[in-house]
Amino acid sequence: MDNTVTPTPTSFTLPSIELRELPHLSATTTAATHPNPLERNPFYHPRPAFYITPSDVALGSILFDLSLPAPAPRTLPAYHSAGPRKAVHFDPRAVRAAVVTCGGLCPGMNTVIRDLVLGLWDLYGVREILGVTSGFRGFYSSDETVRLDPKMVDNWHKKGGTVLTTSRGGFDLDKIVGAIEARGFNQVYCIGGDGTMRGALAIFKEVQRRRLNVSITGIPKTVDNDIGIIDRSFGFQTAVEMAQEAINAAHVEAQSAVNGIGLVKLMGRSTGHIALHATLSSRDVDCCLIPEMNFYLDGKGGLFDFLDQKLKQNGHAVIVVAEGAGQDIIPRIDAEKEEKDESGNPVFLDVGPWLKLELKRWWDRDHKGELSAVKYIDPTYMIRAVPANATDNLYCTLLAHSAIHGVMAGYTGFVSGPINGNYVYIPLEEVAVAKNPVNTEDHKWAWVRSVTNQPDFGKS
Numbered sequence: 001m002d003n004t005v006t007p008t009p010t011s012f013t014l015p016s017i018e019l020r021e022l023p024h025l026s027a028t029t030t031a032a033t034h035p036n037p038l039e040r041n042p043f044y045h046p047r048p049a050f051y052i053t054p055s056d057v058a059l060g061s062i063l064f065d066l067s068l069p070a071p072a073p074r075t076l077p078a079y080h081s082a083g084p085r086k087a088v089h090f091d092p093r094a095v096r097a098a099v100v101t102c103g104g105l106c107p108g109m110n111t112v113i114r115d116l117v118l119g120l121w122d123l124y125g126v127r128e129i130l131g132v133t134s135g136f137r138g139f140y141s142s143d144e145t146v147r148l149d150p151k152m153v154d155n156w157h158k159k160g161g162t163v164l165t166t167s168r169g170g171f172d173l174d175k176i177v178g179a180i181e182a183r184g185f186n187q188v189y190c191i192g193g194d195g196t197m198r199g200a201l202a203i204f205k206e207v208q209r210r211r212l213n214v215s216i217t218g219i220p221k222t223v224d225n226d227i228g229i230i231d232r233s234f235g236f237q238t239a240v241e242m243a244q245e246a247i248n249a250a251h252v253e254a255q256s257a258v259n260g261i262g263l264v265k266l267m268g269r270s271t272g273h274i275a276l277h278a279t280l281s282s283r284d285v286d287c288c289l290i291p292e293m294n295f296y297l298d299g300k301g302g303l304f305d306f307l308d309q310k311l312k313q314n315g316h317a318v319i320v321v322a323e324g325a326g327q328d329i330i331p332r333i334d335a336e337k338e339e340k341d342e343s344g345n346p347v348f349l350d351v352g353p354w355l356k357l358e359l360k361r362w363w364d365r366d367h368k369g370e371l372s373a374v375k376y377i378d379p380t381y382m383i384r385a386v387p388a389n390a391t392d393n394l395y396c397t398l399l400a401h402s403a404i405h406g407v408m409a410g411y412t413g414f415v416s417g418p419i420n421g422n423y424v425y426i427p428l429e430e431v432a433v434a435k436n437p438v439n440t441e442d443h444k445w446a447w448v449r450s451v452t453n454q455p456d457f458g459k460s
């Protein structure tokens with residue numbers, strides 16, 4: 001093992017910076033600019049430094065290895081800062097904004113809608129704000145839209161779900177863009193997860209191809225926290241908080257039984273962020289199983305071996321499993337391999353009941369005659385069908401306002417979000433392909449392993 005300490009360098013070169021250019025409507029349209037209506041807003045009193053200029057950027061990474069040799073071996077992405085611009089592209093009187101929610105529910109969707117409406121109305125004086133119902137298909141499947149105003153949305157931040165309603169699938173690009181044109185929308189706010197961001201990107205490209213004066217923006221939502229680049233997605237922290245109730249109950253049940261095992265299944269289709277964060281927050285979890293990590297049941301170093309030790313030590317154990325975990329070891333028939341939801345997402349086999357049954361089988365096989373109980377809790381939609389907590393609610397407001405400022409300025413094809421705590425505009429093109437898996441090589445996952453003492457299932 002090399003124990004030499006790398007000396008701190010006395011001089012170093014920072015990587016060069018690569019600005020991520022944002023599409024702007026001025027490239028395809030000829031509309032004049034207007035002074036920002038905030039100039040006249042009595043609550044804002046903008047000073048010159050209040051406005052964000054094109055040279056205001058935030059770096060995509062703030063961690064450096066100063067020992068890396070010069071010249072800098074890589075470039076750092078920089079993103080345009082979010083916020084109000086001195087001149088805006090849209091005359092507020094001519095704005096016709098559409099808001100749509102797609103995909104699964106997430107705490108805070110209604111808060112984002114509410115604050116898009118309030119922000120557009122109060123900050124910019126926009127009066128035509130329409131809610132599209134039933135997700136992307138709502139653009140063309142019905143003529144109905146919901147006319148939104150501050151009075152109507154006043155208490156929406158206290159409601160779970162989405163008042164506009166949502167759906168999966170139904171993405172017909174031609175019909176959607178045709179409807180945007182026919183209905184005269186010139187701003188489209190798409191609230192949704194990774195699929196929605198890919199849909200918004202396709203809409204943006206088609207709008208650009210048709211040279212329409214329409215700004216398309218994505219506001220990333222997902223309890224799974226599986227959208228890359230941004231710090232985290234809204235609703236995620238609320239979901240982690242809600243998961244505590246299920247873990248607490250599983251812990252009480254397990255503690256109150258002889259050789260009790262509490263098993264909790266949490267959402268997380270392809271990422272285990274909810275399970276991981278809920279485990280670290282709870283401190284009562286003995287084993288956390290996530291999609292990013294393979295595991296096995298029998299044999300040395302397997303789950304049952306580990307549980308044997310835990311039950312001997314403590315008399316009980318709590319397992320948290322993310323819904324996407326173990327998919328490669330659950331037996332399945334061919335038809336199940338093909339199953340997809342309306343958006344094309346794979347439909348997973350239910351890891352919870354399968355694991356519960358396997359735990360019972362193992363106990364009856366290896367511990368015949370000894371008392372035990374497996375208590376299984378599946379809170380499913382209870383962790384996401386709730387209003388956002390205070391932190392997420394505030395986050396939703398900042399996201400909504402960031403999106404409005406960018407759209408009013410004429411940017412398009414972008415997503416608002418925080419990177420290292422700074423709100424920026426990220427090209428949709430980048431967000432649509434970025435993933436955010438749990439890094440099982442980093443300190444956080446090592447911390448999970450050290451507090452649970454769970455096996456690494458042959459990983460190292």
Ligand SMILES: Nc1ncnc2c1ncn2[C@@H]1O[C@H](COP(=O)(O)OP(=O)(O)OP(=O)(O)O)[C@@H](O)[C@H]1O
Pocket residue numbers: 102103104105135136137167168169170171192193194195196197198199200202221222223224342343345
């Ligand atoms: N590659 C794609 N191109 C165009 N549209 C897409 C694409 N992927 C998904 N969509 C559309 O985006 C919408 C939402 O997708 P999806 O159901 O996967 O939810 P999501 O936005 O990923 O949210 P969740 O976090 O709940 O998974 C659907 O209408 C779907 O048809």
Ligand SMILES: O=P(O)(O)OC[C@H]1O[C@](O)(CO)[C@@H](O)[C@@H]1O
Pocket residue numbers: 103104105193222223224267268269323341384
């Ligand atoms: O049952 P629905 O509404 O399709 O949503 C389930 C999925 O939505 C999510 O919450 C977000 O993608 C996943 O964790 C889950 O698999």
Ligand SMILES: [Mg+2]
Pocket residue numbers: 103193194195
């Ligand atoms: Mg998704």
